[in-house]
Amino acid sequence: MVPNEKKVLLGIGVVSLVLAGVGAFGIHYALGKVSEEETAIHDLQGKIKEARGKIAQIPADEKDVIILRENVKEYAKILPDEKEVTEYARTLAHYSSQAGMILTSLSPEIRQKRKGTFQPIRYKMKLQGSLWQLMRLINLLENHPRFMQVKQIRLSAARKGKTVGDAVHTVGLTVETYYYNKSVKGKTQVKIPNYLSKKTDLEEAIHNARSKFEEDKYSFKGPSGRRDIFVDPRLPSQGAEGKGRLPRKQQQRIVDACRKLLAEIVEIKKRMDGKGPGGSRPNIIQRFELGKEMSKRIGILRSKIQQIEEQGLLSYAPLHSQLVTNVKEPLEKLVASSKEKKPESEFLGVDALERIKKSMEDALDLGDLDLAVERYKLAQNKIGPADFGTPKRRQLVKIVKGLYRKALVAQEFARKKIKITGRILRPDGLSLVIINGKSYFEGDPVDEDLFVKSLTPDSVEFIYKGVVISKKI
Amino acid sequence: MIRINLLPEEYRRKEKTSFKIFLATAGGALLVSACAGIFAYIWFGSLAEVREKRATLQENYQVLVPQAAYDDQLKAEKQDFAAREKTIKQIRRNRISWTRKLDQFIDVVNNNGDDQRHLAWFGSLEISPGKLGKRPGYNMNLAGYCAGNDLGKVANLFDDIVQSDFFKGFAAINEPSGKVQKLQKDLDPPESVAFPLKMFLIPGLEKKADKKKK
Numbered sequence: 001m002v003p004n005e006k007k008v009l010l011g012i013g014v015v016s017l018v019l020a021g022v023g024a025f026g027i028h029y030a031l032g033k034v035s036e037e038e039t040a041i042h043d044l045q046g047k048i049k050e051a052r053g054k055i056a057q058i059p060a061d062e063k064d065v066i067i068l069r070e071n072v073k074e075y076a077k078i079l080p081d082e083k084e085v086t087e088y089a090r091t092l093a094h095y096s097s098q099a100g101m102i103l104t105s106l107s108p109e110i111r112q113k114r115k116g117t118f119q120p121i122r123y124k125m126k127l128q129g130s131l132w133q134l135m136r137l138i139n140l141l142e143n144h145p146r147f148m149q150v151k152q153i154r155l156s157a158a159r160k161g162k163t164v165g166d167a168v169h170t171v172g173l174t175v176e177t178y179y180y181n182k183s184v185k186g187k188t189q190v191k192i193p194n195y196l197s198k199k200t201d202l203e204e205a206i207h208n209a210r211s212k213f214e215e216d217k218y219s220f221k222g223p224s225g226r227r228d229i230f231v232d233p234r235l236p237s238q239g240a241e242g243k244g245r246l247p248r249k250q251q252q253r254i255v256d257a258c259r260k261l262l263a264e265i266v267e268i269k270k271r272m273d274g275k276g277p278g279g280s281r282p283n284i285i286q287r288f289e290l291g292k293e294m295s296k297r298i299g300i301l302r303s304k305i306q307q308i309e310e311q312g313l314l315s316y317a318p319l320h321s322q323l324v325t326n327v328k329e330p331l332e333k334l335v336a337s338s339k340e341k342k343p344e345s346e347f348l349g350v351d352a353l354e355r356i357k358k359s360m361e362d363a364l365d366l367g368d369l370d371l372a373v374e375r376y377k378l379a380q381n382k383i384g385p386a387d388f389g390t391p392k393r394r395q396l397v398k399i400v401k402g403l404y405r406k407a408l409v410a411q412e413f414a415r416k417k418i419k420i421t422g423r424i425l426r427p428d429g430l431s432l433v434i435i436n437g438k439s440y441f442e443g444d445p446v447d448e449d450l451f452v453k454s455l456t457p458d459s460v461e462f463i464y465k466g467v468v469i470s471k472k473i
Numbered sequence: 474m475i476r477i478n479l480l481p482e483e484y485r486r487k488e489k490t491s492f493k494i495f496l497a498t499a500g501g502a503l504l505v506s507a508c509a510g511i512f513a514y515i516w517f518g519s520l521a522e523v524r525e526k527r528a529t530l531q532e533n534y535q536v537l538v539p540q541a542a543y544d545d546q547l548k549a550e551k552q553d554f555a556a557r558e559k560t561i562k563q564i565r566r567n568r569i570s571w572t573r574k575l576d577q578f579i580d581v582v583n584n585n586g587d588d589q590r591h592l593a594w595f596g597s598l599e600i601s602p603g604k605l606g607k608r609p610g611y612n613m614n615l616a617g618y619c620a621g622n623d624l625g626k627v628a629n630l631f632d633d634i635v636q637s638d639f640f641k642g643f644a645a646i647n648e649p650s651g652k653v654q655k656l657q658k659d660l661d662p663p664e665s666v667a668f669p670l671k672m673f674l675i676p677g678l679e680k681k682a683d684k685k686k687k
Contacts, residue, residue, distance in 0.1 A: 016501025023508020030515035037523035051537035054544040061547040068554035155598040234660040321586030
């Protein structure tokens with residue numbers, strides 16, 4: 001080999017290697033770029049999957065937000081905003097007056113603002129009144145639409161007065177409410193497309209969610225014959241003469257007499273209901289006599305109770321409680337239950353209605369409309385309301401009333417002047433009938449309420465006010 | 474031997490390239506071409522393809538972004554409302570109906586007018602927020618009196634209180650105790666026993682007990 005050739009070869013080799021090296025570097029670089037892009041693709045695919053997952057949840061999230069928004073509006077009604085705090089003070093004063101208490105002082109309690117969406121605000125009240133007035137006031141506060149909570153009660157009992165009912169106690173109340181703290185940054189509401197129509201579709205769900213929050217309100221039952229537990233109930237030891245000062249034993253005898261009278265009334269009632277000794281139900285005359293006797297005794301007992309209360313004969317509070325809970329209230333319950341009529345004796349049963357239905361159907365089949373109407377009218381007062389009784393009874397009432405209506409419509413139809421003078425029967429087309437000189441096809445209206453339904457060889461069927469009536473020819 | 478080519482250059486026979494050089498050149502050119510070809514394939518082929526794919530995916534993603542952001546906003550609003558709802562529920566849960574409680578208490582003390590088991594009354598009542606250990610609740614303290622000198626009647630009253638619906642929700646009550654008072658001869662009976670009544674109510678405890686029963 002010539003030395004130059006070696007050099008040339010070397011040169012070629014070096015150049016080739018250098019160029020190949022550059023090419024290899026380029027390939028490596030390109031592959032790196034490809035790898036980068038693939039990584040980016042993989043990330044994007046992950047993000048797309050995540051985004052699609054979120055989008056799939058949009059309907060459910062919209063539903064939840066709509067329900068929450070609509071209900072939080074309602075809930076927020078129970079918590080006034082800042083502007084209505086003055087209204088709160090007015091409410092406290094108004095309720096005090098409504099309960100009959102004397103409000104001697106009303107002052108806000110200064111409290112530090114705390115973090116959160118709601119802030120408490122308290123008012124201290126000083127009042128005077130009886131225990132029952134206080135109970136009425138607390139009940140009014142607790143049942144107020146705006147949230148109010150009695151946080152503190154301090155009661156000092158009155159000194160023993162002349163009569164139990166006069167006891168005026170001194171009361172301190174602390175009442176708390178909350179207001180919505182608008183200063184706390186809440187998130188702005190998202191605009192939901194077609195909000196109103198979506199809200200309409202969710203009315204039931206909104207109502208169901210709201211109903212879970214409804215509280216059972218408690219109603220104060222009043223004194224109900226009970227004594228004020230902040231008053232010493234003991235009677236004076238010297239049984240003074242005059243109003244409300246009967247000795248205790250005498251008062252006890254009065255209550256015992258009333259109890260005995262009530263027991264007699266209860267016994268008479270039992271006998272009237274067939275639950276007396278022997279167990280047999282009395283006849284009409286016996287029941288009438290017993291009823292008279294019962295009414296008489298009820299009258300006596302009622303006037304006795306009235307007299308006792310008007311004259312204040314029972315000054316010993318526990319005995320007055322006994323009179324109310326063991327005599328007066330049971331008497332009123334007994335009287336109320338006696339006044340309720342037993343429905344079975346007032347309205348017809350299922351069997352009777354079945355018979356009426358059959359006879360009306362038979363009469364209508366025979367074309368005797370007057371008989372069908374008459375049959376209904378005889379029983380009309382004893383059929384009763386459409387929604388009374390068992391489902392079978394209700395169904396029968398519906399059928400019987402329907403038959404009556406049909407009979408009335410048929411009677412009205414019968415009074416119409418409809419003279420059929422001819423007809424053409426077409427088995428494969430619309431038949432024709434001549435009525436009062438005019439021709440009508442099947443389905444044609446004769447007047448506003450009357451249509452020709454169909455023709456048969458021996459009759460023409462009409463539809464009059466929704467009722468199918470067949471007129472024989 | 475020296476070779477002298479006397480012919481002018483234009484008439485001289487061209488010299489042939491050496492086979493080795495040719496081979497080397499061809500090989501080198503092949504190598505370089507191959508590298509260039511592979512590079513071009515990758516750069517203009519594979520890389521272009523993945524870039525296009527990425528661009529398409531990016532476009533798709535951009536379409537989805539606003540809707541996904543909308544769902545994020547909905548969730549954030551849900552969380553906000555849920556926090557408010559939770560607060561309202563908490564307020565309601567801890568609310569005590571003092572009308573109901575006092576009504577029930579009056580019933581227990583009245584005992585339907587039966588004055589034989591106990592005949593009690595009270596000089597004062599104080600209901601105030603407090604704590605039993607770490608648990609917040611309400612103290613209900615009364616200064617009580619029972620007619621007669623039989624301390625057993627005070628125990629009867631405490632029994633009736635603990636067994637009544639009124640006591641649901643209360644976590645503690647003091648032990649019955651009493652002190653016979655000075656005779657009041659103008660009253661019948663003249664004797665009475667003074668006793669303290671201290672109870673502690675925990676809001677929500679009554680509802681928990683009712684749920685457990687159900």
